[in-house]
Amino acid sequence: MLAKNAETMKALALKLFEINAFKFGDFKMKVGINSPVYFDLRVIVSYPEVMQTVSNLIQDYIKEHNLNAKHVCGVPYTALPLASIVSVQQNIPMLVRRKEAKAYGTKKLIEGIYSAGDTCLIVEDVVTSGSSILDTVKDLQSEGIVVTDAVVVVDREQGGAANIANHSVRMHSLFTLSFLLNTLLEAGKIQRETVESVAKYIAAVQIDSDGNFLGSKKEVVNDFVRSKIPFENRANLAKCELAKTLFNLMASKKTNLCLAADATKCSEVLEAADKCGPYICLLKTHVDILEDFSEQFVQDLLALAKRHNFLLMEDRKFADIGNTVSLQYAKGLYKISSWADLVTAHTLPGRSIISGLKAGLNGDDGVVAKSRGVFLLGEMSASGNLIDDKYKEASAKIATEGADVDFVAGMVCQSSECFAFPGLIQLTPGVKIDEASDSLGQQYNTPEYVVKEKGADIAVVGRGIMSAKSLEKAAVLYRDRLWAAYTDRLASKQ
Numbered sequence: 001m002l003a004k005n006a007e008t009m010k011a012l013a014l015k016l017f018e019i020n021a022f023k024f025g026d027f028k029m030k031v032g033i034n035s036p037v038y039f040d041l042r043v044i045v046s047y048p049e050v051m052q053t054v055s056n057l058i059q060d061y062i063k064e065h066n067l068n069a070k071h072v073c074g075v076p077y078t079a080l081p082l083a084s085i086v087s088v089q090q091n092i093p094m095l096v097r098r099k100e101a102k103a104y105g106t107k108k109l110i111e112g113i114y115s116a117g118d119t120c121l122i123v124e125d126v127v128t129s130g131s132s133i134l135d136t137v138k139d140l141q142s143e144g145i146v147v148t149d150a151v152v153v154v155d156r157e158q159g160g161a162a163n164i165a166n167h168s169v170r171m172h173s174l175f176t177l178s179f180l181l182n183t184l185l186e187a188g189k190i191q192r193e194t195v196e197s198v199a200k201y202i203a204a205v206q207i208d209s210d211g212n213f214l215g216s217k218k219e220v221v222n223d224f225v226r227s228k229i230p231f232e233n234r235a236n237l238a239k240c241e242l243a244k245t246l247f248n249l250m251a252s253k254k255t256n257l258c259l260a261a262d263a264t265k266c267s268e269v270l271e272a273a274d275k276c277g278p279y280i281c282l283l284k285t286h287v288d289i290l291e292d293f294s295e296q297f298v299q300d301l302l303a304l305a306k307r308h309n310f311l312l313m314e315d316r317k318f319a320d321i322g323n324t325v326s327l328q329y330a331k332g333l334y335k336i337s338s339w340a341d342l343v344t345a346h347t348l349p350g351r352s353i354i355s356g357l358k359a360g361l362n363g364d365d366g367v368v369a370k371s372r373g374v375f376l377l378g379e380m381s382a383s384g385n386l387i388d389d390k391y392k393e394a395s396a397k398i399a400t401e402g403a404d405v406d407f408v409a410g411m412v413c414q415s416s417e418c419f420a421f422p423g424l425i426q427l428t429p430g431v432k433i434d435e436a437s438d439s440l441g442q443q444y445n446t447p448e449y450v451v452k453e454k455g456a457d458i459a460v461v462g463r464g465i466m467s468a469k470s471l472e473k474a475a476v477l478y479r480d481r482l483w484a485a486y487t488d489r490l491a492s493k494q
């Protein structure tokens with residue numbers, strides 16, 4: 001790395017983390033193995049300043065190391081725009097490798113003007129085994145083009161460089177995974193445990209001299225699965241300030257119980273909030289079922305939340321177009337954005353659901369987006385609900401990718417398969433100790449089952465507490481069982 005670029009590199013590493021081009025969790029890789037760390041450099045096309053910085057660094061590297069070649073070729077598809085910028089700014093003619101030969105016409109695999117014997121420099125975004133680079137090298141070589149060097153943005157340090165070197169191509173990387181991890185550690189963005197568990201995984205999952213993953217022949221332990229990380233550590237990974245606050249509150253108060261205070265009189269909600277307040281991290285409301293809603297109720301509820309240290313979530317399940325959602329959130333009788341720390345929303349309208357909510361905070365009441373957040377619905381507990389795997393996957397993408405992830409505190413869902421990112425909170429409703437269902441489609445599971453088997457971080461309990469003879473005793477019982485299930489989950493081997 002050039003000394004003059006050291007600061008730029010560090011700033012870029014932090015920016016890549018901020019824009020989710022670099023994330024931690026439990027990710028399925030192309031090679032079929034799960035990984036605790038994932039790079040998605042496809043997102044950088046949405047950040048022109050990041051594209052410019054990365055391509056400047058590639059160009060500096062090429063000049064500094066005299067990697068002169070007659071052509072430049074990006075490995076499809078993520079590296080194509082980077083290679084294009086290098087080509088234009090350095091005046092090096094580009095070659096484009098097709099992933100599939102055209103079914104008609106020339107049937108060429110390499111587009112551009114070249115002659116056998118020409119040299120070509122490869123540009124790639126991320127290298128794991130190096131197989132994508134080698135596929136491109138093979139197609140270039142079959143046209144008689146000479147490839148000796150490849151510049152990559154990130155080397156995951158799993159043996160890709162050696163694999164490529166076995167085919168007589170030198171790999172040069174701007175970033176190594178270790179550099180990125182250390183930069184995030186130094187900046188306080190991740191903890192030492194994160195660095196150690198990623199390093200342990202990378203050391204265990206290296207490729208052998210035949211280019212195969214050693215880890216694929218044995219059980220790979222990814223101890224970066226979110227259910228194995230304590231809440232206080234997950235707080236450091238959260239992109240949303242409210243998620244950080246909630247994780248820390250859960251860890252310090254030792255509770256992962258959310259009370260669904262579903263009552264139709266304000267006095268009943270306030271009574272439940274006062275009696276159960278010391279044992280909960282979150283109190284969930286449906287203010288539209290209150291028959292006597294008033295501004296005074298909001299003030300009283302806020303005072304109880306402060307006294308007993310819990311957050312408020314209005315389970316509004318917003319689902320309209322952005323403009324309507326912004327008005328439903330901030331205006332009307334309930335002025336939800338002025339008092340609810342968190343709200344829930346369906347992902348049915350797409351990403352505009354989040355921008356609509358954020359727009360609702362642009363009014364003149366002084367509430368800032370940093371002090372608010374949303375839980376997106378990824379699954380429902382109602383039997384026969386219409387959510388399928390495709391919808392679930394798309395919802396998880398909205399929660400984990402793009403500029404608005406700083407507003408997403410977590411997902412309302414029934415299982416850990418819904419999302420992998422440990423900086424998000426899984427909120428699971430449908431929890432009751434002694435019943436499996438109600439007469440209107442609600443399905444229940446026990447506290448132990450939802451936390452240990454299904455990955456719930458916070459369990460939502462409504463009638464299990466609200467219908468009990470003693471609200472306080474019921475809250476203590478659920479709090480104790482849920483917290484014990486969480487500590488068992490952390491301690492268990494699998």
Ligand SMILES: O=c1ccn([C@@H]2O[C@H](COP(=O)(O)O)[C@@H](O)[C@H]2O)c(=O)[nH]1
Pocket residue numbers: 260262286315379380381382412429430431442460461462463464
């Ligand atoms: O999928 C979902 C989403 C939200 N809920 C809400 O949680 C509570 C559950 O109440 P219980 O009395 O414990 O059944 C309620 O407010 C629902 O609106 C859900 O149940 N399922």
